[in-house]
Amino acid sequence: MYQKYLLCCPLAARVLYSWIYEETLGDLWCLYILILYLLRAGLHQLWNTYVNMLFFTRNRKIKQQGYDFKQIDQEWDWDNFLILHVLISAMACLIFPSLGDLPFWNSKGLITLLLLHVTISEPLYYWGHRLFHDTYLFTHYHSLHHSSPVLHPFTGGHATFLEQLLLSIVTGIPIAGSILMGYGSASMIFGYLLVFDFLRCLGHSNVEVVPHEIFSKLPFLRYLIYTPTYHSLHHTEMGTNFCLFMPLFDAIGKTLNSKSWQLHQKISSDSAKKGRVPDFVFLAHVVDISSAMHVPFVFRSFASQPFSTRIYLVPIWPITFMFMLIMWAWSKTFLLTFYNLRGRLHQTWVVPRFGFQYFLPFATDGINKHIEEAILRADRMGIKVISLAALNKNEALNGGGTLFVNKHPELKVRVVHGNTLTAAVILHEIDNDVKEVFLTGATSKLGRAIALYLCQKRIRVLMLTLSTERFQKIQREAPADCQNYLVQVTKYQAAQNCKTWIVGKWITPREQSWAPPGTHFHQFVVPPILNFRRDCTYGDLAAMRLPEDVQGLGSCEYTMGRGVVHACHAGGVVHQLEGWTHHEVGAIDVDRIDLVWEAALKHGLRPVSSVK
Template structure:
């Protein structure tokens, strides 16, 4: 919102939310009906194509958004290093309002402007007129309108909304108050309406002009310099008729310069070109890819998770992962992406963050949960993880943490096999088990006298069982095999007396580990508290019980560029496995934490708190002893 919102700031259909698209329904139905029922010249193809073309514009916008985020994460040719945050993502969720507005105005135009009916597919004179009028009146009028919008009166009421954040994304290009969009539409209507009344309009001139506007808008806001300097060397005059992302980025940082729409010529004429334009452009082109200090290696979860990635839909990525009904409509792309993971075998960079003096990246292995479960995929998965580790080694990465199922004991012995294969590795492998143990132990209510330990015997469950036995808390295992495994692996005999096997589940604290069936929840007493030890969330089957999230902590406020959620976790909450790698990197601990090796639980817990990570507040009930 602008600092002092003026009239017509809000969009008229704001109360409708996502249902605003229903406003187009009458025209969509009518145009489709006419396309089906009429024949030959009676069909108005242009009328029918309005809605499909609006959807195509949305796809164009999404492609730009994904491309920009991917490239800026890698760092090459990036213009600004400022941080994105959740507030900006929330402010830009209504980016499709302008699509709805354009569609409505086009449909209304078809109703009241007779010349719009049955436009030809192509007319060269109409294309030329559109280009000339854009370069002349549109660019000229936009320049002065834009300067006026930066006057205090209009800026505080309207244009400050667009400048709320210095860092820009392609989607930022269409984030304006309603009144501004009306003004812009009137400007862009000069070429289109002129071709209509001169009967030189065509489908190509209309769609081509809109495509040009969308392309240049996205280009200028992508925070990535894409125009090679060789282009201006061969054609020097281009700098007057085509702006660069750097040119417009400076407008968002300096505010009082570089006002032009897409053609900088008017800034040159009126002396408002920023003095640092050329040097900033050259500096951006010289920037190389970022070399991170810490890498978190994760993977895809469900097929729908591709839409929740930071490179997917920004609004979905900013919220915990959930299933949406409209994913059913996107099943062709979901199926295609799932099939592609069987052939694409390289990790990709998902996210880049900074914290204190550390640069961090999240890398994703293009594989889903179901592929990790399959034994036939283990060799392929280990090869992908191994290649990622070697890439990290060659890039000078100090610490690589293994997230989700990349550190399974059955898959790679919690990462130990990579150390065995490459004993000279400089990059340290961290499975995060010590911090997981610390978070779980600090999540157990203080008055607890007994707990139920579920699932198979792992290094995490063993460390938790040992720590609880030392506190004189009774640890109950309901499976005899798991009880015997824990008994054998607890080295101190005096602690084993607190580890018992029982089939009567009276304790209300349930620590849930790996290979635990969800339906076993039904055995727990009413009011029980389930605390997961694993990377995957529990399936909540009981309404009369309480569930904690997977081991995680809240990131410090100084943790930069955090604007997407990590899988199912809330905003600014990070998994223990990811945090462990960051803590190891900041503290400079030159040790591996993988295989049977576990770092000091108390040391990493205290270090995490000192660095500003905080326990996740959760509703923990009072549990009677």
């Protein structure tokens, strides 16, 4: 996957060799080519960042659809054309060594470049593009570029090798022409290619950033510069809008889409209005600084894979830390992702607080304030259900959401902790022939529900807790004929003969050592416990796979696989799909566990645990 970058290594090696052994930077053209490559790649990345900042761009979207995993995989090697240009540039410099001696600036070169672009590159691209829409060429070459359902800055680089070669000619003619006329300069090459890439990204951004007022005041500009809306019409009505950057050539060739200006005006005007209101919101939080990079507006490819620590992300850790401080100062809830399920829009918002902050006593009020503001905002917008992620519903923090429901009894949005489905997922992982389980975190919200459910199934539950009072309170909730199935234990040694552990509180490798060989560790603890025992097996965190008809989902939820969400997230989805009108906060209603489980299966959600 990454071997292609080795093609740039000879240039980097030449720069390092001359720097270290020759004590000078010989063959500066090698360094220039590498710098230009990095600048162009960085420009595309910045456009990706902007496009995926949904908290900025959601009302400016041209096509209201997310980027799914299929499109992300198709466009994975979008930067192949940049490497191709590196190789072409290196060959040109080897053949014509004098290219490395170009002056930094030549104003005549910029004028020549502009004239050659308008008179040669623009019409050449226009007629070549029309030719590629011929049946044979489109089927065998150009259809790949049009296979992306939603335009993205990376879509511009998603094309066949033949197309990339021809595009290289289009970009190379103005540069080569200016150099041959004696007006070449380094700034001309850098500036032209960066502006070229900027405009390509602009057209493929799916976000309308050009104000319609400009064209109202200066109508002639409509024919000199295209807009994202203009180019998006080419991908929906492919017989129109073929130009490179200047609609003038579509007007001359009579391929100008008659809806171009009206649609642009509508989308630009509507950007000031409120967009579509989602039916469901999952209120997430950041776990740590590394996981903060696992969002689509940082690296789309990274976000489309389950989270893991990547070495190549270490250099941007300080930048992420600075953004963390900015998020704290701004203190606004951010819209991260959205997907469409059964025609209903689901969004993920994130509270700008990191995992460690939830365990600082003095931070409690501030965190609850942000969660409350998010809930009230959802209520004002008309959202039906808001589901709280793991630490946002911590019992010690806000009683599993009870604090907000009691404080605002008039809420129309339903607040859901989703733990009923979490309990159901864990319970349905347990083999039918299990007669005894060992439960840590036994008096927590989930631990209590799991213990009460299992004892009613006549399964002996060893509840690890030092609080006899809390144990007895839970025991009294069980039916009288089931209470003897709940057993209080105070040490891990009590489970040395039990092969089914349900872990709701983080346990150390030493504590795990008391489990007998062959034990399976079910868990609902965040972060997950370490897979320390090779003679034991470990279950995943409770999660469910979304239905196959979900649309626009292109990022993974933390360490979950593609299309998989935490069970509490799925619980909120089910709550919304079922149209339930009650709040799901506080203690789990044990009698609803099977009901919620069946509802989840009915709507196409499936468990994904690796148990059994």
